[in-house]
Amino acid sequence: MSHELLQVIWFALWGLLWAIYFGLDGFDLGSGMLAAVFRKDEEQRHLIGALAPIWDGNEVWVITAGGVTFAAFPKLYATMFSALYLPLFIILFGLMSRAVAIEFYHHMDYDRTWQKIWGWVLAVGSFLVALLFGVAFGNIFQGMLLDAQGYHGTIVSLLNPYGLLTGVLFVVAFLMNGASWLAHKAPDGELRNKAHSFATRMWPAVLVVAAGWLVYTPFATKLMDNFLNVPVLFLVPALAVALLVLTRVYLQKGNHLWALLAGSLTVGLTVISGVIGLFPNMFPSKIDPAYSLTAFNSSSSHYTLQFMFWVVVIFLPFVLLYQVWAYKLFGRKGTGSEVQHY
Amino acid sequence: MLSRIQFALTVGFHFIFVPLSIGLILFTAIMETLYVRTGDPKYKTLTKFWGRLFTINFLLGVVTGVAMEFQFGTNWSRYSEFMGDIFGSPLAVEALMAFFLESTMLGIWIFGWNKLSKKMHLLAGWLVALGTHLSAVWIIVANGFMQNPVGYVINNGRAELVNFWEVLFNPYAWHTYVHTIFACYSVGAFFVLAVSAYHLLHKRNIDMMKASLRIATVFAIVATLGNAITGHFNGQNVALRQPTKLAAMEALWESGSNVGMPLIVIPDAANERNAVEALKVPGLTSWLSYGSTDAFVLGLKDIPADERPPVGLTFWAFRTMVGLGVLMLLLAVLAWWHNRKDTLMERKTLLKFMLWSIPLPYIATNLGWMTAEVGRQPWTVYGLITTADSVSPVAFSDVAISLGLVIIFYAILVGLDVYLLIRYAKAGPEAMDERHAAVAD
Numbered sequence: 056m057s058h059e060l061l062q063v064i065w066f067a068l069w070g071l072l073w074a075i076y077f078g079l080d081g082f083d084l085g086s087g088m089l090a091a092v093f094r095k096d097e098e099q100r101h102l103i104g105a106l107a108p109i110w111d112g113n114e115v116w117v118i119t120a121g122g123v124t125f126a127a128f129p130k131l132y133a134t135m136f137s138a139l140y141l142p143l144f145i146i147l148f149g150l151m152s153r154a155v156a157i158e159f160y161h162h163m164d165y166d167r168t169w170q171k172i173w174g175w176v177l178a179v180g181s182f183l184v185a186l187l188f189g190v191a192f193g194n195i196f197q198g199m200l201l202d203a204q205g206y207h208g209t210i211v212s213l214l215n216p217y218g219l220l221t222g223v224l225f226v227v228a229f230l231m232n233g234a235s236w237l238a239h240k241a242p243d244g245e246l247r248n249k250a251h252s253f254a255t256r257m258w259p260a261v262l263v264v265a266a267g268w269l270v271y272t273p274f275a276t277k278l279m280d281n282f283l284n285v286p287v288l289f290l291v292p293a294l295a296v297a298l299l300v301l302t303r304v305y306l307q308k309g310n311h312l313w314a315l316l317a318g319s320l321t322v323g324l325t326v327i328s329g330v331i332g333l334f335p336n337m338f339p340s341k342i343d344p345a346y347s348l349t350a351f352n353s354s355s356s357h358y359t360l361q362f363m364f365w366v367v368v369i370f371l372p373f374v375l376l377y378q379v380w381a382y383k384l385f386g387r388k389g390t391g392s393e394v395q396h397y
Numbered sequence: 398m399l400s401r402i403q404f405a406l407t408v409g410f411h412f413i414f415v416p417l418s419i420g421l422i423l424f425t426a427i428m429e430t431l432y433v434r435t436g437d438p439k440y441k442t443l444t445k446f447w448g449r450l451f452t453i454n455f456l457l458g459v460v461t462g463v464a465m466e467f468q469f470g471t472n473w474s475r476y477s478e479f480m481g482d483i484f485g486s487p488l489a490v491e492a493l494m495a496f497f498l499e500s501t502m503l504g505i506w507i508f509g510w511n512k513l514s515k516k517m518h519l520l521a522g523w524l525v526a527l528g529t530h531l532s533a534v535w536i537i538v539a540n541g542f543m544q545n546p547v548g549y550v551i552n553n554g555r556a557e558l559v560n561f562w563e564v565l566f567n568p569y570a571w572h573t574y575v576h577t578i579f580a581c582y583s584v585g586a587f588f589v590l591a592v593s594a595y596h597l598l599h600k601r602n603i604d605m606m607k608a609s610l611r612i613a614t615v616f617a618i619v620a621t622l623g624n625a626i627t628g629h630f631n632g633q634n635v636a637l638r639q640p641t642k643l644a645a646m647e648a649l650w651e652s653g654s655n656v657g658m659p660l661i662v663i664p665d666a667a668n669e670r671n672a673v674e675a676l677k678v679p680g681l682t683s684w685l686s687y688g689s690t691d692a693f694v695l696g697l698k699d700i701p702a703d704e705r706p707p708v709g710l711t712f713w714a715f716r717t718m719v720g721l722g723v724l725m726l727l728l729a730v731l732a733w734w735h736n737r738k739d740t741l742m743e744r745k746t747l748l749k750f751m752l753w754s755i756p757l758p759y760i761a762t763n764l765g766w767m768t769a770e771v772g773r774q775p776w777t778v779y780g781l782i783t784t785a786d787s788v789s790p791v792a793f794s795d796v797a798i799s800l801g802l803v804i805i806f807y808a809i810l811v812g813l814d815v816y817l818l819i820r821y822a823k824a825g826p827e828a829m830d831e832r833h834a835a836v837a838d
Binding site for chain 1: 466469486491508608798806821
């Protein structure tokens with residue numbers, strides 16, 4: 056395979072990993088945020104108990120995305136992570152808090168006060184991760200203050216309207232998906248109805264924010280260029296919109312598993328649409344495109360890309376296989392908390 | 398400098414949690430195997446008991462590991478850019494091969510007791526163990542490159558990978574790997590010894606704990622003995638590939654053949670000499686390092702001063718580790734002997750020693766890691782890039798803020814880990830069967 060082809064493949068893989076991550080962990084994070092809404096003892100126990108077996112497997116996708124960025128695009132990895140130093144640290148703290156909260160919630164089930172604390176830690180941690188990942192991607196879509204000397208932005212410059220809007224989009228979409236998951240897992244009608252009505256009420260919010268985001272995007276970013284050059288690509292965002300509508304249909308029917316699936320695919324396809332618009336940029340410069348980091352100027356050597364390509368081809372199917380196994384075990388309807396005899 | 402402190406802290410914290418996880422999951426998997434093979438419910442209770450302690454601890458290893466994955470980029474961006482081609486690959490493989498496996502399987506293992514057949518559940522347990530061991534392979538392969546770079550060329554000011562297999566089968570990495578894995582087993586084994594000793598001292602769960610000890614004492618002996626043996630070969634490996642580190646470990650100033658080893662040494666780095674040297678065994682250093690008493694050993698004075706590692710720190714870390722290793726081996730043999738003779742219950746002092754020996758393998762493991770990492774200084778990658786050239790061009794205040802947060806956050810994590818481990822370790826295996834585990838005291 057030629058070097059350019061490999062670089063394109065790796066760019067696609069990079070986008071795909073992020074899309075899978077946000078599709079899967081998105082509903083986890085949404086569900087985590089809901090710990091602040093569903094605060095009653097039993098409700099919260101079922102909410103967190105339904106997350107406990109699966110959140111870790113979902114989170115590994117972000118670690119893989121990070122590892123792959125390091126291996127395939129070391130220059131991007133180095134620039135992006137040192138440029139986004141503080142936001143990334145807050146995301147990390149959020150991820151860590153989320154993890155600790157979910158696990159310790161059960162280990163400390165002898166003390167309701169601790170559980171209340173962990174419920175809040177989970178909600179806040181999940182919220183920060185969702186919001187700031189959205190802000191980070193919103194800024195990458197817009198372009199960064201990057202020149203020959205490096206990156207010049209601050210955390211304040213990242214909190215611009217478009218970045219924040221993308222963050223809010225992530226938050227509301229994740230909340231909707233998290234509520235679908237909870238409705239699916241809820242062991243009794245009361246919790247199911249409550250989660251269901253939350254998801255249904257969240258849907259218009261997602262629609263409005265998504266519409267605003269779609270309208271704002273051509274003004275704030277150059278993402279449209281690729282789509283205008285190859286109009287057939289418009290199918291991807293169109294599919295995302297169609298799936299968002301489908302989410303509403305499934306919610307109406309009370310089929311929460313399919314609503315979750317459609318909602319997660321909406322999130323995944325939105326990320327893929329953004330990444331398509333970005334190509335070949337991965338960390339574009341707002342100041343001068345000459346300083347942008349692209350799939351072609353920040354990648355590893357031919358040998359590394361080729362070798363790692365085969366590693367992915369061989370191991371990714373296994374990963375998918377046993378993750379499917381996990382979901383078959385723990386994705387069953389109405390089981391509630393999976394924590395029994397711990 | 399702040400970046401160095403921060404990184405050392407995050408790795409140090411990570412390395413508090415990980416060895417116990419690796420040692421304890423293996424022990425837990427052995428317990429579950431005994432359960433599946435004998436059908437004795439005692440082993441099921443023990444599996445759940447040790448498994449719960451494992452899960453508490455494992456989580457914190459995961460959490461601190463996630464931070465590390467990103468820290469190479471946030472704090473060592475210049476290093477990452479220089480080395481990403483090679484260093485990133487093992488990390489990506491680690492995520493694909495190991496992290497997914499251990500994370501997904503752990504969920505299945507913890508929550509799948511009533512959903513899977515005994516054998517499938519056991520399989521999930523062993524896959525978690527496999528995942529943790531594989532994870533260690535890849536991170537040590539990455540570290541092995543930093544210690545002994547192989548399979549690369551320097552191209553356009555960047556290290557580029559030319560042979561992945563050479564990086565994977567780097568002899569330095571594998572010497573380190575087996576040594577580290579045995580160290581993890583020691584941590585796990587001594588943890589089990591201590592918790593069991595606690596229960597025996599309080600005359601609770603005696604049958605269960607004796608059953609644990611039967612395996613754990615053998616485990617502890619194998620681990621500490623394995624450490625001594627692999628440690629010896631690892632020393633030869635260092636002698637061959639990083640003579641500067643060896644010189645610092647031994648605080649050896651003058652080069653020469655037939656170098657003896659003084660058993661008591663107090664180095665004085667400022668004056669390039671040792672303040673105290675006594676009980677010299679002739680030719681021992683030469684023999685241990687190269688297998689011949691006549692072998693030539695490089696001394697610190699023949700290494701340019703700016704390429705010497707910090708002598709005092711490397712020396713003391715290494716010596717203390719070896720001393721602790723010997724002590725642990727003695728303790729393990731004693732515990733095994735008395736447990737076999739069934740006289741352990743009368744040996745209150747020994748039991749107390751076992752209880753309080755929990756920190757020993759931790760200290761030894763962290764000292765071993767310090768020897769390896771400090772002994773490599775001033776290099777990040779031995780002979781290729783220095784630590785000073787590796788750090789990110791990040792604002793001082795950013796690093797300071799995140800460092801402060803890291804310290805507070807990690808201190809809380811360690812506190813919670815210790816609190817929960819003690820609580821559940823004290824509560825004992827019977828409490829596992831109740832949803833609300835009550836503290837026994």
